[in-house]
Amino acid sequence: METMHYDEILNCMRCGFCLPACPTYRETGKETASPRGRIAMMKAVAGGQLEVSERFDSDMYLCLGCRACETACPAGVQYGTLIEGAREVVETHRKRPLLTRLVRNLTMKQLFPHPQRMQKLGNLLYYYQKSGLRTLTRQSGVMKLFPKSMSEMEKAVPDVAPPSARKARKNFLPAKGEKRMTVGLFTGCVMDVMFFDTNEATAKLLSAFGCDVVYMEQQTCCGALHAHAGDKSAAKELAKHNIEAFERSGVDVMVNNAGGCGAALKEYHHWFHGDTEWEERAKKFVAAQRDVNELLAELPAPKMRSLPYRVTYQDSCHLAHGQKVRFQPRELLKNIPGVEYVELPEADRCCGSAGIYNITNFDMSMQILDGKMKQVEATKANVVVTSNPGCLLQMRAGIQRAGLDDRMKALHIADLLYEAVE
Secondary structure (H helix, E strand, O other): OHHHOHHHHOOOOOOOOOHHHOHHHHHHOOHHHOHHHHHHHHHHHHOOOOOOOHHHHHHHHHOOOOOHHHHHOOOOOOHHHHHHHHHHHHHHHOOOOHHHHHHHHHHHHOOOOOHHHHHHHHHHHHHHHHOOHHHHHHHHOHHHHOOHHHHHHHHHOOOOOOHHHHHOOOOEEOOOOOOOEEEEEOOOOOHHHHOHHHHHHHHHHHHHOOEEEEOOOOOOOOOHHHHHOOOHHHHHHHHHHHHHHHHHHOOOEEEEOOHHHHHHHOOHHHHOOOOOOOHHHHHHHHHOEEEHHHHHHHOOOOOOOOOOOEEEEOOOHHHHHHOOOOHHHHHHHHOOOOOEEOOOOOOOOOOOOOOOHHHHOHHHHHHHHHHHHHHHHHOOOOEEEEOOHHHHHHHHHHHHHOOOOOOOEEEEHHHHHHHHHO
16 A cells, blocks of 8 residues: 555645535535545555445546645645555556456557557548548437447547648757757647647747757657556656657757646656656656746747737646646737737636546536536637647537537637747
8 A cells, every 4th residue: 555655645634725626526515525535535545444445446536636636735735646646556456347457458558658559540530530431420320329428529529630741740840030949849649649730839839939849759658647547657667768758859848738748747756756767867857847838938939910819718737736837828828919818717627627537537527517618608708728638628528518619719828829920
């Protein structure tokens, strides 16, 4: 039970400040659906008073992992570390059904860690969308045979870039004008397939801000999904590949445009705590990590054209609560000429995406999303911006569920900024 981090568990004072910050507690009103309740259960399991039961399993995985409780906690309890450790215990002590194990092995081991396989998946998705098969599938009602989570999220999947465009990408993009630094772009796994154009916009944006941009060779999945699913060993192997890719690249900083990935990349040194071979290398890696919003806010902006949008911003949980990056994206949006920025109430409240939560806990995810969309609609914005691919898919699904397609769209902040710079 060493992964339960008992010393950190004892830091919880049971004050309850986390309760109103927790989306699942707000939806259910149950103590076991709160950070305080889950920590109490972790303590009981670590002390041998509670078994790693089906109930413990479900309570640990009902958590979104949004880490809003960390922001609210006066004692600074590192809840993200605790929930990952608790899930690692669950995965060690409970055997999953065969189908679950097969799906996890296919996605987590055989797909996400392998960029070339992800690109082949992107090719299949492209042909599915462009061949007419997608239209036929939707019109025929075939999607009704799949779980509702898959059918609803399929509608929010954007058109992927053609295989030719992805294959033609160069490994280097020079700075426009005066060069200020050389950056490595972390492309991610899902991000570089579903949101290839956003990665390209990010690179061109960095170039416009005076950066030489390097697409680092042999980078791979950040490992966040593996860590959240209790497979820290696989997460650490992916981390080693990324650390080595960064060390070989010779770049000044490494930039990412996905809040969830960035939070994981900035925590590699914690993953390797006590490891004599990797801890120091991980610390140097972490010191060079920047979210794209962080870096752009530090650099002189190029000339931008006016955009006639009323814009609101939905925080990525792992960007706001995990990385503490809050004001930078807002300032970048406010600095776009013509943009009318309106603050979203409870913008840092989770949208319900949380990695693959909107698939594994669909009903709770949609319950949270529907509440979020009422707040989004009240802003009367015609563009809702976020800075994480999962959040972007979720907000697109939310716009469709709320019937706002005719008056609102969801964009990644890099896409909107590049539209202004372009």
